Amino acid sequence: MRYYSTQRPVSLGTFPGGHKVKEIFNFDERTFVESIGRKAWGWIEFEGELSEKEAANYELVRE
Numbered sequence: 001m002r003y004y005s006t007q008r009p010v011s012l013g014t015f016p017g018g019h020k021v022k023e024i025f026n027f028d029e030r031t032f033v034e035s036i037g038r039k040a041w042g043w044i045e046f047e048g049e050l051s052e053k054e055a056a057n058y059e060l061v062r063e
Contacts, residue, residue: 001049003060004033004040016054020047036061 008014009026026042033040040061055062 001047002043002045002063003050003055004036004043004063005059006036006038006040006061007059009041010044015044015058015060016050019050021045022047035063 003015005014010024015021022045024042024044027040030039030041032038033043038061043063044060050060050062054060
């Protein structure tokens with residue numbers, strides 16, 4: 001499942017632990033992402049889903 005980071009580039013400490021990360025990608029600058037309807041710094045893809053609370057705590061928006 002892909003989540004976009006709307007407040008900062010994706011790096012250590014910017015997403016919850018305990019989940020298997022498949023891939024991380026950061027844009028060169030904050031970029032409008034049509035699928036979420038707002039700007040983001042990049043995205044992180046996990047094997048599974050985060051809880052709503054986990055995503056909210058790290059300001060991640062599910063695609």
